[in-house]
Amino acid sequence: MKVIVVGTGFVGLTHAAVLSESGHEVYAYDIDKQKIAAYNSCERAKIERYVNEPGLSSIIIETHNRYLFFIGPDEIEGIIDGTDAIFLCLPTPPNLDGSTNLSYYTNAVSYLGSLLAKRQDQRRVVIINKSTVPIGTARLLQKILNEHNVPNFGVASNPEFLPEGDAVEKSRKPDRVVVGADTPEDFEILRNVYSQYVKHVRISYTETTPETAEAIKYVANTLLLTYISFWNGVGARLGETFGNIVMEDLKRGVTSDDRISTWGSYVSNGAGGSCFGKDIQSLIFQLRQESQPYGLLKDVYEINEYQKTYLVDRAVNEVGFNFNNKTIALLGLAFKKRTNDMRDSSALKVVEALLGRGVKAIQAYDPLAIDEAKHFFNPNNNNLFEKITYHDNVKDAILNSDALFITTDWEEFRGVAGTVEKLVKPPYLVIDGRRMIANYNYLVKKGYGYLAVGSKYLAPK
């Protein structure tokens, strides 16, 4: 199949790469010429500057210019003929009122419509939404393409479910593929594109209406966030309020019931990433527009936002810690482990809260996200960001600090208690937003204070 993937961010780049492994002729197109040049360089570091996912750059290097071609605005017109499927992997950020900003979509589709209308061949082409888009967006595409008099086309919705950090593995073997389309011909084209999944024994391949496919994505994402917020809003609160509740035992006791998922049954300083927050806000907006109740979703969203910085407030109110003029070691910048993505990361909110409380310095470390952080915390935008220094390892970040704050669940942070003991003398406060430190009792015995999500403050003994 000849496939065009429009947008080469996390979703588009992974999708294009994994499709190219199946021997399709894949054109990955982006308006960002610098990105396209980086991918065409075939240099790992340049590719990973944009999307750093385990295994992704290796596929690109392997299939580049054999099955996978990167093209920019100057080349798209020349390759449009003979295309079977066009996947739209475009940003769908939130507007201030929570609704979805579809301008990337409408711009890209109008442009593609003008090119598709001029095609020499008249073969069937399907234009597919892979981004998370409000229910009814497939119809909007249809309308725009009809306005351009595009002949012989179909629209489809095929939402992406990949989790960052495992994007390649989960794209190669997804739990499910959902295809919403209108005609047998369009389902058939998608089956040809996805032939490796269609009859797979462990992959659920669902064919349905475009509207159902769009709804599946919103229900799935908001349900996941609901589960996370349930543990944060109920489990963590119980542990923090009533003494002697051990969060790990609570989790085991509850989730040993087959009906209750272990996934998400942790307490944390909130779930970040580019999707959860914007998707739930969008669904709230969609329901509100139709005068439907949305209170549950609103609470879920608010609990998650509250979690992001409430440990800073607890440190002040429960511990009596004064952040003013203190140096804080910040462990973790990415929104979760195994990715460099910082979009909506808890660390963004924590940095803002720490600067707001007048810290002297923030010594940050993250195994992958430091380059990304320098964009988010650009001192040209806010001179307070000059207080942030970046370090190559946990030790350098902790040295000469007054407290540390774990915001991301990188595995290497599990061993941080020993490093603290070697490098800094009490009084010293450890704030654990991910409950990464299993031997916290040891720290407390050695005179360090320990404040974690899900339990009361443990004062030094």
Ligand SMILES: NC(=O)c1ccc[n+]([C@@H]2O[C@H](COP(=O)([O-])OP(=O)(O)OC[C@H]3O[C@@H](n4cnc5c(N)ncnc54)[C@H](O)[C@@H]3O)[C@@H](O)[C@H]2O)c1
């Ligand atoms: N990131 C995830 O983990 C994830 C998972 C599932 C679904 N999604 C959804 O997928 C969509 C894309 O997410 P992402 O994280 O890949 O976004 P992204 O911002 O990383 O990438 C989007 C890309 O589109 C390009 N682009 C913008 N306008 C364009 C145009 N007119 N023509 C060509 N390219 C254009 C941008 O330059 C960028 O490279 C979003 O709707 C998101 O909600 C994301």
